[in-house]
Structure formats: structure tokens, C-alpha cells
Amino acid sequence: MKVLFLENRYKTYFWELVASWLRQDGHEIYWIVQNHAFKPRNEVNCLVIPYPTAxxxxxxxxxxxxxxIVSSNRGLNYFDVKSPGFLHYYYGSIKAYIDEVSPNLVFGECTQFHEMITIDVCKKKGILFLHPSSCRYPRARFSFYQYDTLVPFSGEGAKKPSHEIIEVIDGIISGKSRPDYMFSTNSPSKFALLRDKVRLTIEYYKGERFNTPSPVRKYKLDKFKKKMIQAWELLAKKEVIDKSRFNILFPLQMQPEANIDVWGYPYSNQLEVVKKIVGAMGEGDVLYLKPNPKSKYELEPDLLKMAGLPQVEFLRHKSSTADIMPDIDLVITVTGTMTLECILSKKPVLSFGMSIIDDQLSYQLNTSFRTLEDDINSIRNGERAFANDDHLLLINFLYSTSFDGIIGDGLHNRVYLMNEANIENLKASFRCVIAELQD
Structure with a gap:
């Protein structure tokens, strides 16, 4: 098979490992590189796209x-890139290379613009694109998601006995089991972070100005972020929930992040989502906005103005979800992990964005701006509830469509790529997927 990999900064370190395994099995390996500083070592079949001139x-x-592709682009949304013209340039280069190579399979993420372009080309040509990523729950497992969706490809297929499933659910609900991304088992040293900053800055001045902000822009963004967090905290209240009212929780998601920018499309603008929720609420309802503990650029002045509305309350960054959830009547999210937690605890929830379990439950999970008011009312009136076995179906589905293993990179999670048992799990998973495609 011809297998194509997409450079993604330090994730490229992981892709190089996978490529070495597949090359040993006799597969042809190809690459597309956008950021020249992360060109894989000793690779021959490699398209390094020249940085375009004006x-x-x-x-x-x-x-x-x-x-x-345009709406999810970080350069246009945050990094002060003025025009989407560079997307046309890269699209032409990527399409020409894929036409030339005609790969059978592409591995990458759906984060940076050259990956989104590749996904679009692959869709049109009928080439399978897989994005291996943590399935969040159960912990230490991952799925191969297709293209820019949350639709898993393959999986171990095995289901667990009910008593094991219940143990897993109890661990998640109690907070003892958390998703892999919440663990900082291998935080980079200050020297490693400084070296990374220098590397990115040098490449910026060489021409990579589409996924990387200028040092000045980065400084302004960080300064603005701190200002917004401080302003939010001044407006926030302690976790005191009025139990006599119908209480809705909207947990803000960190941006930029593929989880919401891509999987949440076309609901990626959280300010717009909050406004629509307020417009769909009942007269006595209260909307609690909970910031992401690691909030980034999603906090903005117009969002902070929502604190002036009588039906909106801000919660602090350090607020405990576990403390407030008993008094919350409904959770509304775009694509947050809390969707899974609500299903497992049978807490009413509505989700705007993609879900890995749309067709697995008897409970109607998805909502839209058009149906939101009716959906809120149906939950307020007790017309929508989970079936007794929905939580069991969810965990079994997640197990059957995922594999053992934790995916690492070359900076933040390198420890997972140094673990021999984890590496063996990852090897087996990738080879299983390849074998399934060759059958």
C-alpha cells in the first residue's frame, strides 16, 4: 500500500515511528510537509511545500x-493573517501531489489548514483519511476517526461484561477516571519550551506565517488572554446555584482547538451559541457559563458583556463541576467531553456539534439553533430521558470502536512513546487497520 503522512509539528515524531513500522511491513511511505522545521528525517518521498511569496x-x-477550511483557520481567526489567498496556493500544491502519488491511505490530524485541505482532496478522490485520536473515555484508548468527523473506523470490536462496564462508569462519574489529555505526565522543561519557541520563531521569519503568529502578535494575544481571564474572574460568582429555578450549564471550550473549530462546525462561534441559548430560554431560567480551566482565546469582550444580562451567571475558572452538577437541570455543549459524562450519569444534555454516538442512543442528543427552544422545553417538561441501558451502550460502543494505547508526540507527551508496552499496543492497532483495508 501507499501510505501518506502529514507533518504536524511535534506530532511528526510520532508519525515517523508509525512510518517505520509500516515500511518494515513493505508499504510505500510518502509525506506532505508544511512547516519546513519539522521535515521528517531521512525521508525520500517527501513534498516540502515552498513558503509562498505575496x-x-x-x-x-x-x-x-x-x-x-476558511472558517476553522487559526491564521485568519487569531494570528492576524489578512487574506485567505494562501489557502488557494497550498490547495493547488497538495492536490497535485496527491494526484501524482495516488495514496491508498492518509494519516494525519484535522487541526492545521494543510491537513484540512488534504482531507477535502481525499474526500473528493475517495481516499481514506484517518485521524488517530484519544476517544476520551475509557482512558488509555484511541480511535481512528475518518476525515474531519468523529466517525470511527475499525476497532477491537470486543464488548465488555456488564460488571466491568459498571466499574468503568463509576470511575468516570466519581472523577477517579479522567481523559488522557487531563494528565500532565511529561510536562516539557523550561529549556525545551524555550527551544520550541526559538525554533518556531526562526521558521516564522523564514516564511511560515500561516500556522505561526509573529512574536509581536503572540505577545499581544497572551496579554489579551490574561486581561480577559482577569476580567472574567471579577464578574464571576461563587458556586451557589438557585435550586428553585431551571438551571442550564454551558461549559466553554478552549479555542483554537479542532475539538470545536472542526468538529463543532458550524457552531464554532461560542458567543453566537450563548446568545442563541439565552434567546431560547424560559423566562425564569438561568444560564451558567463555566470557563475552560485553561481558557485561551475564546474569552472576548462581547462574551464578557453577557454578564450584564439578568439570566446569565459566570462561574470561576476554578469552579468544581462536581459541586455544581447536582443543581444543574440541563447541560448544553458543542462538542465537550461533558457530553459523555452526562450520558453516563443520565444528566439531561444537548449537543450542537458532532458526536461519536449520534446513532447509538434512544435519547435525542443533538440540537440546532432552529430546534433549541423546543428541545429545552422538552427537557424542562420531562419529555426526554435516557433509557436504562444507554450508559452501557455508550461504553460498549467506545470499547468496540477503539484500541488500547496512548498517542504521544515529540514535546508534550513523549513519555508515551518511550513506553515499550504502549508502543506494542500502538503497533498492533495500526497494523490491524492496515490489514482490514487489505482484506
Whole structure:
């Protein structure tokens, strides 16, 4: 098979390991590199896309780029890139290379713009694109998601006995079991972080200005972020919930992040989502906004203005979800992990974005701006509830569509790639997927 990998900064370190395993099995390996500083070592079949000049960007305007690719782009949304013209330039280069190579399978993420472009090309050509990522629960497992969706490909297929499932659910509900991304088992040293900053800055001045902000822009963004967090905390209240009212919780998700920017499309604008929720609420309802503990650029002045509304309350960054959940009547989210936690604890929840379990439950999980008011009312009136076995179905589905293993990278989670048992699990998983495609 011809297998194509996409550079993604320090994730490339992991892709190189996978490529070495597959090469040993006789597969042809190809690469697409956007950031030249992370070109894989000793790779021959490698397209390193030249950084475009302003003139080259100006000359390429006849390539159609989808609204989804534009709307999820970090450069345009946060890094002060003025025009989407660079997307047309990269689209042409990527499409030409895929036409030339004709890979059977592509591995990558759905985070950076060159990955989103590749996904679009693969969809149109019928080439399978897989994005291996943690399935959040159960812990230490991951799934191969197709293209830019949360639809898993393959999996171990095995289901667990009910008593084991109940143990897993109890651990999640109690907070004893948390998703892998919440563990900081291998935080980089200050020297490693400084070296990373220098590396990215040097590459910025060489021409990589689409996934990387300028040092000045980064400084301004960090300063703005701190200002917004401080302002939020001044407006926030202690976790005192009025039990006599119908209480709705909206947990804000960190941005930029593929979890919401891609999987949450077209509901990625959280300010707009909050406004729609307020407009759909009943007269005596209260909306509690809970910030992400690691909030980034999703906090903005117009969102802070929502604190002036009588039906909106801000919670602090350190607020405990466990403390407030008993008094919350409904959770509304875009694509947050809390969706899974609500299903397992049978807490009413509505989700705007993609879900890995849309067709697995008797409970109607998804909502939209058009149906939101009716959906809230149906829950307020007790017309929508989970079936007795929905929580069991969820965990069994997650087990059957995932594999043992934790995916690491070359900076923040390198420890997982140094663990021999974990590496063996990862090898077996990738080889299982390849074998399934060859059958």
C-alpha cells in the first residue's frame, strides 16, 4: 500500500515511528510537509511545500476552497493573517501531489489548514483519511476517526461484561477516571519550551506565517488572554446555584482547538451559541457559563458583556463541576467531553456539534439553533430521558470502536512513546487497520 503522512509539528515524531513500522511491513511511505522545521528525517518521498511569496499568493485565485477550511483557520481567526489567498496556493500544491502519488491511505490530524485541505482532496478522490485520536473515555484508548468527523473506523470490536462496564462508569462519574489529555505526565522543561519557541520563531521569519503568529502578535494575544481571564474572574460568582429555578450549564471550550473549530462546525462561534441559548430560554431560567480551566482565546469582550444580562451567571475558572452538577437541570455543549459524562450519569444534555454516538442512543442528543427552544422545553417538561441501558451502550460502543494505547508526540507527551508496552499496543492497532483495508 501507499501510505501518506502529514507533518504536524511535534506530532511528526510520532508519525515517523508509525512510518517505520509500516515500511518494515513493505508499504510505500510518502509525506506532505508544511512547516519546513519539522521535515521528517531521512525521508525520500517527501513534498516540502515552498513558503509562498505575496506574488505567488496573488497569482493563485482559481482554486475553490470550502467555507469550512476558511472558517476553522487559526491564521485568519487569531494570528492576524489578512487574506485567505494562501489557502488557494497550498490547495493547488497538495492536490497535485496527491494526484501524482495516488495514496491508498492518509494519516494525519484535522487541526492545521494543510491537513484540512488534504482531507477535502481525499474526500473528493475517495481516499481514506484517518485521524488517530484519544476517544476520551475509557482512558488509555484511541480511535481512528475518518476525515474531519468523529466517525470511527475499525476497532477491537470486543464488548465488555456488564460488571466491568459498571466499574468503568463509576470511575468516570466519581472523577477517579479522567481523559488522557487531563494528565500532565511529561510536562516539557523550561529549556525545551524555550527551544520550541526559538525554533518556531526562526521558521516564522523564514516564511511560515500561516500556522505561526509573529512574536509581536503572540505577545499581544497572551496579554489579551490574561486581561480577559482577569476580567472574567471579577464578574464571576461563587458556586451557589438557585435550586428553585431551571438551571442550564454551558461549559466553554478552549479555542483554537479542532475539538470545536472542526468538529463543532458550524457552531464554532461560542458567543453566537450563548446568545442563541439565552434567546431560547424560559423566562425564569438561568444560564451558567463555566470557563475552560485553561481558557485561551475564546474569552472576548462581547462574551464578557453577557454578564450584564439578568439570566446569565459566570462561574470561576476554578469552579468544581462536581459541586455544581447536582443543581444543574440541563447541560448544553458543542462538542465537550461533558457530553459523555452526562450520558453516563443520565444528566439531561444537548449537543450542537458532532458526536461519536449520534446513532447509538434512544435519547435525542443533538440540537440546532432552529430546534433549541423546543428541545429545552422538552427537557424542562420531562419529555426526554435516557433509557436504562444507554450508559452501557455508550461504553460498549467506545470499547468496540477503539484500541488500547496512548498517542504521544515529540514535546508534550513523549513519555508515551518511550513506553515499550504502549508502543506494542500502538503497533498492533495500526497494523490491524492496515490489514482490514487489505482484506
Amino acid at each position: 506574488q505567488e499568493i496573488e497569482e493563485v485565485k482559481n482554486v475553490e476552497v470550502s467555507h469550512r
